[in-house]
Amino acid sequence: MSKRKGILIIVSGPAGSGKGTVVKELVDSHTGIELSVSATTRAPRPGEVNGVHYHFIDKAEFENRIANGEILEYTTYCENYYGTPLKEVKQALARGKDIVLEIEVDGAMQVKKKMRNAVTVMLTPPDGETLERRLRSRGTETDEVVRWRLARAREELALIPKYDYSVVNEDGRAKECAELIYSIILAEHARTKRTKKIIKKFI
Numbered sequence: 001m002s003k004r005k006g007i008l009i010i011v012s013g014p015a016g017s018g019k020g021t022v023v024k025e026l027v028d029s030h031t032g033i034e035l036s037v038s039a040t041t042r043a044p045r046p047g048e049v050n051g052v053h054y055h056f057i058d059k060a061e062f063e064n065r066i067a068n069g070e071i072l073e074y075t076t077y078c079e080n081y082y083g084t085p086l087k088e089v090k091q092a093l094a095r096g097k098d099i100v101l102e103i104e105v106d107g108a109m110q111v112k113k114k115m116r117n118a119v120t121v122m123l124t125p126p127d128g129e130t131l132e133r134r135l136r137s138r139g140t141e142t143d144e145v146v147r148w149r150l151a152r153a154r155e156e157l158a159l160i161p162k163y164d165y166s167v168v169n170e171d172g173r174a175k176e177c178a179e180l181i182y183s184i185i186l187a188e189h190a191r192t193k194r195t196k197k198i199i200k201k202f203i
Contacts, residue, residue: 006093007188008115009033010101010108011181013123014153016134018169018177022123023102025178033098033185036089039071042080055085073103073110084111098185105156108163119188121181122156122163126170 013019027035039055041062050056057065062081065071074083084101092099101111111118125131131153135146160166165184169177188194 003096004189005194006095006097006099007185007194008089008093008099008101008111008118009181009185010103010111010118010120011123012103012105012108012120012156012163013169014125014131014156015149016131016153017123017125018134018174019102019123021174022169022177022181023100025174026181027100029175029178030182032096033100033182034092036084036092036099036101038082039065039085040080040082042078042082072114073101073107075104075107083107105159109159112162117193119165119184120163121165121167121184122160123167123169123177124157124160126168130171 011019011023023035027033037051037053037055039057039062041057041059044050044054044056048054048056059081062071062074062083065085066074066083070086072084072086072089074081076082084103084107089099089101101107103111108120112120125134128150132146132150135141135149141149165181167177167180167184192199
């Protein structure tokens, strides 16, 4: 039996959507799914391990990889680059692993242009009130930052029509949400565009 090729799954969502929790649940619950390790130019924080939490590289090397087409998507934050190494993603997909990218909408759109078979999922809170409550319950951000995040969330959620799927993350139901995304992955593996080799055996 030939080994199936992995699927690239992009999970986006505004701050407060719970995407980090959901993605961790998804990866921890299913051995065939891996979370892509991003590259960054920022310095490692205490306890962070190179190749596990991030691939830590310097700015010159990162920019060289961009120029050579070796970065699938990238962004800048606080004067540092963050991005997805293309080689590692392709190698994992070839091994039959389904790879999850937990990235922002800008990065997701970059990936969709380069890898059209990628599956995009927008994770959303059930409503605006819940989103605001989640952001404020953190207790780590000022009112100004919360207002900025809410405005940014509206911009991100306006891009839902550009995504393949939209999944609501209800309070306390991260596991159910992760399993719904897993069912999407299983269904995507059965799409006819991914089963051409099977079709050729009969035609």
